[in-house]
Amino acid sequence: QITLKESGPTLVKPTQTLTLTCTFSGFSLRTSGVGVGWIRQPPGQALEWLALIDWTDTKRYSPSLKSRLTITQDTSKTQVVLTMTNMDPVDTATYFCAHSFVATSFFDFWGQGTLVTVSS
């Protein structure tokens, strides 16, 4: 059974760096074809893809946010970490991590999401 869960701060101040952790089970990032992505959703708005890391450690980023994002994996702990620098109130959103097969890159299993508010 595949599960994912996001963790991290619920409140960050403008200009701070956000670090979110996705802890997963039921699959391994050592398995060929597997990837983990991050997607966010501002309140009342649509989904926005942020980043994805795959079993080869290839990393892909949204071009509009690439300069602010870093995605890494820790295979021994079955975790994927996303950092986003220089946070702004417009980055207030629910952040989801999700499982995909990289050959296709749709997301078949999702975490519950974590709401991050950016405010001073």
Next chain:
Amino acid sequence: DIQMTQSPSTLSASVRDRVTITCRASQSISSWLAWYQQKPGKAPKLLIYEASSLEGGVPSRFSGSGSGTEFTLTISSLQPNDFATYYCQQYDTYPLTFGGGTKVQIK
């Protein structure tokens, strides 16, 4: 980036209605399209991938069609549990992009 445009943005329907949602891509994405259902406060749930393949466990009243730039999600007989927001997502090309969503509400 490939832009995904959904229509309508809101749809009012009754139980047992046939519902169709459209998703248009700004360039051809072959059949590399997924549909998700999202309820308030919950994560999206995968319904359909590769434009028309039903994810395991999803009721057969959901179906998808299309290729190239125009796609549809059809609910053949709307059930109370289907009132939700639906999103399309293209995975032909990075960056991955989602449509703006279609909210299906009770008429």
